[in-house]
Amino acid sequence: MLGLLMVATGGWGVLALTYSGPHSDMVRSSLAAAFAVASLAALIALGFPRWRWLALAAYFVLFAVLVVWWRGIEPSNERDWQTDVAVLPYATIEGDVVTMHNIRNFDYRSETDYTPAYYDKRFDLRKLEGIDLVAVYWMGPAIAHIFVSFAFAGGDHLAVSIETRKEKGEDYSTIKGFFRQYELYYVVADERDVIRLRTNYRRNPPEDVYVYRLQGPLENGRRVFLDYIKKINALNNHPEFYNTLTTNCTTNIWLHSRVNPEHLPFSWKILVSGYVPERAYETGRLDTRMPFPELQRRAHINTRAQAADSAADFSRRIRQEPGMTAPATPQTSR
Known part of the structure; x- marks a missing residue:
């Protein structure tokens, strides 16, 4: 169950960074890739008791930072509209x-x-x-x-x-x-x-x-x-x-x-x-x-x-x- 949660949150985070990250394509892609790697590393660490809890703590701190960033994205009426x-x-x-x-x-x-x-x-x-x-x-x-x-x-x-x-x-x-x-x-x-x-x-x-x-x-x-x-x-x-x-x-x-x-x-x-x-x-x-x-x-x-x-x-x-x-x-x- 914990693994499924990490897969779901990791997938969401990668897509959020891909579509809503910085305007620069390179920066956006790099951040999404880095988060994907971090998610995969934390998922693999579940199989190693020695590293499991440290990896989980680090992953969810990283995910919390992502959520704070996400909630800071605000809608606007001031854009160059069609x-x-x-x-x-x-x-x-x-x-x-x-x-x-x-x-x-x-x-x-x-x-x-x-x-x-x-x-x-x-x-x-x-x-x-x-x-x-x-x-x-x-x-x-x-x-x-x-x-x-x-x-x-x-x-x-x-x-x-x-x-x-x-x-x-x-x-x-x-x-x-x-x-x-x-x-x-x-x-x-x-x-x-x-x-x-x-x-x-x-x-x-x-x-x-x-x-x-x-x-x-x-x-x-x-x-x-x-x-x-x-x-x-x-x-x-x-x-x-x-x-x-x-x-x-x-x-x-x-x-x-x-x-x-x-x-x-x-x-x-x-x-x-x-x-x-x-x-x-x-x-x-x-x-x-x-x-x-x-x-x-x-x-x-x-x-x-x-x-x-x-x-x-x-x-x-x-x-x-x-x-x-x-x-x-x-x-x-x-």
Whole structure:
């Protein structure tokens, strides 16, 4: 057991130094290699009673120093950000009216060629009509990017996608996401931006987008919306790190849902994000009047989104399919 602990902590330490160590590649690689050698030496020393406890003490002192260094790595809002995540959204609240600032609405010509644009908009919580769950697939059924879109009377929608905030020249890596390489970022966007980007412009690989109307009391939806606003505003002053496992798109949605007493119970399907819609269906959070495969077929919006393109009524047109809206639900807590 002690040996397994040393293998686990040693492996973590090597990866932490590899991905989060000093900027110099040579120094970073040298430190990671040195820690690997020290870990291996301590592991071998377990087989020699004379040296066992001295080696263990030295190893765990070294590991403690590594942990202190690790905890000293802090997130920041002051970096040379990629254009699509350069501007932080925030909101102001006056009674039931929320004014969202810096709603992203880029004009895309391709995935990488676009004109940045933002706008502010007022949303009346009393006019919230529902929440849509958006699932984006690009590599099979198990992996998806999940986000939500809040629907208001009059055809207004506000999409919020929880993503990584990458610096210029930085690519996404699942492994790096475990090692404090990305700040957490809430993309607050017009659906013609955050959905149309995925249906109309991403080609390598192409993405399939599904939009499901969530079931439940509107009072619950309002609480979730305000919890999102609270987090969005907090990130302006107190940035946080993204984590591939614990602080990602789906786990954060689940955490926001916990403001409601009847929130979705935790399940492995929340971690294997492609199965989140299925999990929502199983627990009655989606329309169960039809089998899930049929609901999924109707929720697929790529063809409709490509036809609507930049139309002003994009949000209405992508939902022109039976089953895209939920049956009426009471507006008080269950």
